[in-house]
Amino acid sequence: PRVTPLLRSIGDPTPCLVAYVDRTGADFEVRDDAGRRETGQVSGADWPIHKTASADWSERHFQTAVENTWEQNAAEIANAAHEMWQRCGAEVMLLVGDARERKAVRDRLPGPLRAVTAESEHGARSTGSGSARLERDIAQVRAAHETEHVREVLDRYHAATHDDGGGNAISGVPALVEAAREHQIDTLLVTPDGQDTGREVWIGPEGDQLAVRSTELQYLGAARPAPARADDA
Known part of the structure; x- marks a missing residue:
């Protein structure tokens, strides 16, 4: 089956x-390409929660209590929010609500979560x-994170790819085939319509049975090698 067109069409669905x-x-x-799904809620103290306009000492004391609440x-x-973020697999967070409340919550988020948190006034x-x-x-936050990730x-x-990179990056079909056989691919970058994407390679039923030539697969235990495009393989 053709796999690359599917990956190209779905992109990177950032939750x-x-x-x-x-x-x-x-x-x-949680909002993603599948729509929305409610994941829970949290409720704090509901009293005292509203301030008064009086300048009386007791009222000022009450207002301090409201601030503390x-x-x-x-x-x-x-x-x-931090627990929910870790559990639901989201990659970014958007705070919605009054500006003061958004800021109060954001200031108390752990650093890693705060770094991927945005706010909406709508x-x-x-x-x-x-x-x-x-x-x-919501769409802009998701798209911005995807762009930054790429x-x-x-x-x-x-x-x-430079000398200081430790030789951890490779390119070209033969080198990638060898890396795949050795289970040494962390991230695979495929250029759409690249000159090598349509190159024919050979595959077996197992994920690490790949070869540039069909005869090589005999050593990997594939009795009936089949041809495939390099990007799909």
């Missing part, structure tokens, strides 16, 4: 964890708060 936050908690869902809830949301935790602008923000992989490849 995004969307956290709808407010002062009392958050709702989480907000801070505690933000910490709980951040912890829950939408809120309340039911039915989604919008076309929020959908656009750039990092290409940079790593180009660095490894």
Whole structure:
């Protein structure tokens, strides 16, 4: 079967964890090419949560308690977001909600998660708060992460092709066939319509049974080698 066109069409489906936050908690869902799926929620303290306008001493004390509730809830949301992110397999996260609440949660995220977290001012935790602008923000976050991932992989490849790369990068069908047989491929880069992608190689029923010539497969235990395009193989 042709495999390369399938890989080319699906791209890199980056899952995004969307956290709808407010002062009392958050709702989480994962967004990817398959759509959306709810993954859970977290609820913090719900009192005291609203400030008053009085300048009385007791009221100022109450407002301090409100501030403390907000801070505690933000910490709980951040912890829950980190656990959810690790469990659901998302690669990026988008915080949705009021600007102050988003910032409070983001400041409390662990460094690795904070580095892949973005914010959206479109939408809120309340039911039915989604919008076309929020959908656009989710799509942009996913696309930006995919672009950055491709750039990092290409940079790593180009660095490894130089003398200081330790010889960890190879190119060309014969070298790749040998690496595949030795189970030494970490990341495979295929250039669409490259000059070697349609080159004929030979394969057996096992994943590491590849050869440039059919006679080589006899030594690998393949009784009936079959021809295949190099990119698919």
